[in-house]
Amino acid sequence: MDVELCAQHCNMYLLWPETKQKLSELMLTISQKAAAYKRRMDFGLHIYVIVQETDRKAIAATKYLMSKVNEEKVQKLKKEHLM
Numbered sequence: 001m002d003v004e005l006c007a008q009h010c011n012m013y014l015l016w017p018e019t020k021q022k023l024s025e026l027m028l029t030i031s032q033k034a035a036a037y038k039r040r041m042d043f044g045l046h047i048y049v050i051v052q053e054t055d056r057k058a059i060a061a062t063k064y065l066m067s068k069v070n071e072e073k074v075q076k077l078k079k080e081h082l083m
Contacts, residue, residue: 007033012042016078 006013013030015023027043034041050065052058 003030003033006030007039007041008037010041012044014044014046016046 007030013027015026018026030041030043050058050062052061
């Protein structure tokens with residue numbers, strides 16, 4: 001979604017997992033743009049929680065799922081969810 005459009009009209013900006021640095025930069029940019037419109041932006045984080053009977057099973061399930069993901073798929077999912 002266009003950041004400028006969101007700064008003008010959105011109340012919440014949903015973030016995808018990124019590095020702490022990238023999240024901080026994006027949140028600062030969006031907050032500054034929203035402030036220019038005398039608005040305040042709230043933020044959310046789109047994540048998945050893996051729950052299993054034990055930590056070991058949860059870690060194994062996470063490793064399995066992550067082995068099926070590549071950057072191209074991640075970018076495609078992000079684009080589909082933003083449209």
